[in-house]
Amino acid sequence: MRNAIEQLPASRIREVANAGLGRSDVLAFWFGESDEVTPTEVREAAARSLMQGETFYSHNLGLAELRHGLATYCSALHRPVDVDRIAVTSAGVTALMLAMQMLAGAGDEVVVVVPVWPNLTAQPAILGANVRRVALRPGADGAWALDLDALLAAVTPATRVLLVNAPNNPTGWTLTRAEQQAVLDHCRKTGTWIVADEVYERVWFGAGRAAPSFLDLADADDRLVVAQSFSKTFLMTGWRLGWLVLPSGHLDAVGKLIEFNSSCAPVFVQRGALAALALEAAFVPGLVERLRQGRDLLVEGLQGLPGVRVARPDGGMYAFFRVEGQHDSLAFAKHLVAAHGLGLAPGVAFGAEAEGWLRWCFATRDPARLVEGLARLAQALDL
Secondary structure (H helix, E strand, O other), rough: OHHHHOOOOOOOOHHHHHHOOOOOOOOEEEOOOOOOOOHHHHHHHHHHHHHHOOOOOOOOOOOOHHHHHHHHHHHHHHOOOOHHHHHHHOHHHHHHHHHHHHOOOOOEEEEEEEEHHHHHHHHHHOOOOOEEEEEEEEEOOOEOOOOHHHHHHHHOOOOOEEEEEEEOOOOOOOOHHHHHHHHHHHHHHHOOOEEEEOOOOOEEEEOOOOOHHHHHHHOOOOOOEEEEEEEOOOHHHHHHHHHEEOOOHHHHHHHHHHHHHOOOOOHHHHHHHHHHHHHHHHHHHHHHHHHHHHHHHHHHHHOOOOOOEEEOOOOOOEEEEEOOOOHHHHHHHHHHHHHHEEEEEEEHHOOOOOOOOEEEOOOOOHHHHHHHHHHHHHHHHOO
């Protein structure tokens, strides 16, 4: 086995979850998904496709009608995006891996803004790239922020790829429009590719329908690849469907990579995605409002606990918080499961920069679960 694979850390989130799976008394907030099921119309569209016998291969890049639908969807949120820049992928994480396979190889330098979902730092490492980390920093109020000068200094002409996830999992941090422009201008000068993981762009509580996106600023030929997913916005985590927005002229290259990775996305899943896009205007605002209410309930509850440090996130579906005196997040998360039936993700799962912190997913259809979770945390803290 390759040394790079042996050195990959196992998922600390799974380690905590495995300690609590099968227990009916555990309130699980460890994974990044809502407990709401996929909308009925989406499930019915996929079922019809299966019953009609659509069980064969599709085009490497996805169904033509879905690609056109995604081009329309992206164009309504950002600057116009032509269909010849859209590739459908089997999951958002696959979209990110395809982007990395297309751009980075052994010995290439990849700069990643951290803390971040561990898959994003693991993917370039799997390919043999050299990963450099630029850390966000938490303020006294628990809000994480970027040192823009430090990031720009880290990205040089030797940097092949800059990887940014914003809104960020786990911190909720996102780039401002001015920061995005500065990063884009700098990467144009250094010749660096930007890979933007924007899967949480619609899970956004600020002004507008979506979080600031590099697609709002970039030209069609800029060295920018944006990875997206149906998982969060349309409650389709288990469906494993995503897409890429690529620069003009790069579709054939990613089509070859899709062939060698997964061949294509399942047709019935793509039919479900078409139904999801048709629902977007009626469905997404309500989902975001439910998430906003869950965020406010949870963050206000956490802020009311002595010794807890947390900020209200502008995007994403997580409260990221720290408990005074707790420095081993994995051990603390395991204790919360074992002794109090509260399932959270340890901060160390997202990198050493987040050690001591905990991530709590507030995407639940039942606010009472959050209230009970807060009571269990208070009990654990002897409050």
